[in-house]
Amino acid sequence: MNSRPLQPIARESTPCLIAAQLRQHIAEGALAPGEQLVEMEIAHELGVSRGPVREAIQRLTQEGLVVSIRNKGVFVSEFEAEDLLDIYEARTAVEKSAALLLCSRDRLRAGDELLRCVERMAEASTAEDLGAMSEADIAFHEKLVEMAASPRLSRMHATLLTETRMCLNRLEGRYNDESIRVSEHRGIAEAIREGNEDLAMRRLELHKEDALGRLLHLHG
Amino acid sequence: MNSRPLQPIARESTPCLIAAQLRQHIAEGALAPGEQLVEMEIAHELGVSRGPVREAIQRLTQEGLVVSIRNKGVFVSEFEAEDLLDIYEARTAVEKSAALLLCSRDRLRAGDELLRCVERMAEASTAEDLGAMSEADIAFHEKLVEMAASPRLSRMHATLLTETRMCLNRLEGRYNDESIRVSEHRGIAEAIREGNEDLAMRRLELHKEDALGRLLHLHG
DNA sequence: GCAATCAAGGTTGTCAACAATCGTACAGTA
DNA sequence: TACTGTACGATTGTTGACAACCTTGATTGC
The missing domain is CATH 1.10.10.10 (Winged helix-like DNA-binding domain superfamily/Winged helix DNA-binding domain)
Structure with missing residues (x-):
């Protein structure tokens, strides 16, 4: 085999x-x-x-x-509120670009693959395993960019993801609306699967602002 | 003082x-x-x-x-056609994000500053100084991202700009529609100055495709 | 003539020792 | 008491030497 x-x-x-x-x-x-x-x-x-x-x-x-x-x-490195904004800004920039590439190339395959990641998130959510939840969250974004098959976007994204992990560590177990977190990701995956670029962009933007809202609320 | x-x-x-x-x-x-x-x-x-x-x-x-x-x-590093696509894709991703930030923050100051860069391009164009032309071109994009005041976007962009320089070297003096090159940049600067996000996005996208068209034409 | 083997050269990979620099604690002095 | 100067400890910055590895070319056997 x-x-x-x-x-x-x-x-x-x-x-x-x-x-x-x-x-x-x-x-x-x-x-x-x-x-x-x-x-x-x-x-x-x-x-x-x-x-x-x-x-x-x-x-x-x-x-x-x-x-x-x-x-x-x-x-x-120690992250200030300013850095959180910057990390998520840069990360969203990369992911938007990756999503656009996927929409015009691999829509269906990419969408399905991402939905599979969402499933793993959902499982972790029902199991209330926050560690697995964060891992699945990260995996979703990693997959999203990886599938765009752009070495440079991937390289930039890898660093940003590590920084994101550092951020997520700080609020591990301290926020609780996991269902929203899952549905946000599902929304992004579905928008890509449908090839609806504008919708994907809006949802990625929303995802960023949501995450920042949560992080900054805990930070300040 | x-x-x-x-x-x-x-x-x-x-x-x-x-x-x-x-x-x-x-x-x-x-x-x-x-x-x-x-x-x-x-x-x-x-x-x-x-x-x-x-x-x-x-x-x-x-x-x-x-x-x-x-x-x-x-x-x-040696660049294949594939790399050219990747470089410009990644660069445009960063610059779009930077442009959006400028639109919602520093519109007027940023627009004016960029228009000043365009002026330098125009001068180099009339003087038919292709070296200065490329430098001014690069300077425009550098300024664009620098003014967004995002350390991570700037860092990613710096590398991409060096790669862009390498690309431009290869076709130094081999393409001639300099007036289009100037007006494209002016269009981007004006869209940002007006805070017209959609227009800025479209023009950055167009700028990318134009540049790629020229580069790939010479490459292949 | 051709393939396999072997030796030589060159480059990076790794190491241990030395030098330079910085932060700190402490004593000396006005 | 407050400030200055000094000696110490710790860490990085730099160096030269040695080892491991790959490539290449010549040599040998078939």
Whole structure:
């Protein structure tokens, strides 16, 4: 059944693996905003030298997940209300563009795939599993952009999604209208499936404002 | 007259300076697509060790300006027709979002500022200075996003602009309807100044398709 | 003539040590 | 008491050397 029995081996480089691990820790909140990342510490913990660690941290710096202060250290970024606005603004910009591409190319297949993501959200919602809920939420947006098959949009989106995860961590379990959250996503998926560009745009815009409303309400 | 007599000093780090220099060389075409960048060579040329150079190159890799092949080397990215589509798609996504922000915030000031950029384009056009023309073109788009005051949109856009520069280099002096190019930009600026969101969107979309049409015509 | 093998060269990947810089605590002085 | 100067600790910034790896070309055997 395996169409490609032998896949080209391409084990990722050490810095890449380290960066992925750190990224996940930050997204999950294991490394809290404001916390310092010490090169030597991480290096010792992973059993490698400072070089690869330094390279990994530098990637996170460029992604904006951590900020580096010369001769002082690197720290996990802290988000202000301003940043929340910016993250969601940028993310929506990318997703709108992706949705437009899908509408004019893969409508049906994309719509169905997204509806499948919505189903997983609904399941998590009825199970009242908030962690799975957030994961499914993220997965929906990831899929949306991924299917647009635009390397640059995807790359920009990946960073924004990590930042979104960081935001969602902060309000984990603190908001409760999960049904709205599910139906919003379903609305977007259906609009794309129907190829109704204007509707998809409006619903993505609404989704952004809704999420921001919730986040800023908790933040302020 | 000086409101801030003492500005906080913040000289950029060595890798940052190196990256900027390499980026410019790539954008200008001094480092042609496909060409190899050898760490040791660059290090020796700049009088530093491989460390900072490596860090700078790594930034360019993450920006997608160069591709790195393990144990072989890093090479300036080569663009296929597919990439041209992707670059302009992503760039327009960012610029549309920026334009919307400007429409609902800074309309008049932004519009005027952009019209000033258009003036510089027009001057370059009458002087038939194609280099200045391209620079003014880029400056217009840079200003557009910069004024939206969104750090994330700006960061994404910066990379896309460098890639755009690389594209424009290839057709320098090979297309001639400069008046259309100027009027397209003027149209976008005016739509923003008037706060006409729909019109601005349509004109940005048109601008993208026009540019792509020219580029792909020369490419294929 | 052709294929497989082997060696050489070059490039990146990794490492440990050293230098530069910054923040802080503490003592000294007006 | 408040301010200045100084020494210390910690962290990053930088360097040169070494190891791993891939590519390439020549050489050998068939």
